[in-house]
Amino acid sequence: MSKLPGNAGVSLLGDKSLEFYRDPVTFYRQRVDKHRGRVFQGRLLNRPTVFICSAAGMRELLCEKSNVFLKDPTDLMTNMYGDTLVTTNGEEACLLRLSLTSLFTGSCLKSSSDYISSVCVRCLKDLSLSGQPECVYSVFKRLGTELVLGLFLNVRAEEQPELFQEIMQLCTLHWHGLISAPVNMKVPLWSSGFSTALDARDKLMDIIKDKLENDTEGFVGSLGSLPLPDSSAASQHLLLFISALIPKAFASLLTSFTLALSGNEQEEKRRRAREEPDYLHNVLLEVQRLWPAFIGGRRIADQDSTLAGFHVPKGHGAIYISHGVHRDPEVFQQPDDFLPERWSGRNAGQEHFLCSFGSGARNCIGSNLADVFLKEACVYLLTHYDWRLDPPSQDLEYKWLPVSRPANPPTMSFARLDQTRSDKSDTSWGMHSTSSDITS
């Protein structure tokens, strides 16, 4: 059997984690070119690791061999969130998925739809009001935060502004711990980002436990009554669900959506997306193909195995790189071009080659909720506004970690559609809305 191309190194010295985390896209592209293949090895987190950038390789890793390549229970996520589904394997993971999935599908998902609509209206209704360009990433992150705190914790910004603010700040501190070095040291008057994050986690846990004990309504009420393996499972999962990770992922995809459809050149695409639900669906597939919110996911080989025909010894890591998988020319012609039409043409029915929400047995349990929410937000934007980059020339270079977005968050001007329709001149951009607009 052939040996994996590339060098897995032997020690910390051969470790490529820093290079990878600094710029994962350049990292994989250089190696794909060098090895003339989309599967290669390197040393990541001081472990020999297979990098998967092909669609077939991703399917093999996440679907066909999901019982060989397992989640890493020592992942940093476990440090910050405690034991959750994300880092659990085997029967426990199956049972957790079974219980938790019920909260994100069927009647539970349906009962969220009024709240999802109301939060979109509240956060998006004033985009043209100030007359100034808006930092869309911040607007969408606020929208995502209002969604998760309202939906999962019954804390609504308009009803409990102080508590909402406090939780939002704690989530930010907690998040900074996840991305800072895990040095848990504390000296008087100084604490590292990591120990500040652990303090924030403890405060969040107090709030969450209080909610689980006292709220019988909504998601938190349903979660409290689910059959879960131990008493801390509900609170640890709530911590995960309200963390900054999910609002950031929503903000990432909504920012990429507005960028892809901005300006006069994209007017026809906006019109079609507004009028044809199938076309909007294809636009969103293409947005997540080109700008996936997360760079990928990691597994560990539980036994000797193979990937893409290469031998992979037990203990090796394997990481799928969604950016690379989604640009595999074997599946996606003109891989770097934004072509929503591909999903009703050559790539019709091939959504399974996307991995922006993972794939297979351990795919994202919140993907249906994400789909409903993203479509609601996009439909609101499309039916109320035209938008364009303002200023027109901005540096839109993406950073891909920890969550993808343009490194310099872009600013855009929004114009109410009713105004742009009646007056196509530039003067309608960013004009103040009428009072009837505001209440819509």
Ligand code: HEM
């Ligand atoms: C735009 C929003 C979201 C994106 C892009 C996203 C993406 C992903 C991805 C890529 C994975 C797979 C990770 C891997 O293969 O290692 C995943 C797993 C997961 N997601 Fe999401 N997610 C989103 C929203 C949500 C929401 C709203 C929830 C729940 C509130 C959620 C809960 C989870 C959980 C619990 C897992 C782990 C599943 C398992 O290991 O069995 N996600 N998500």
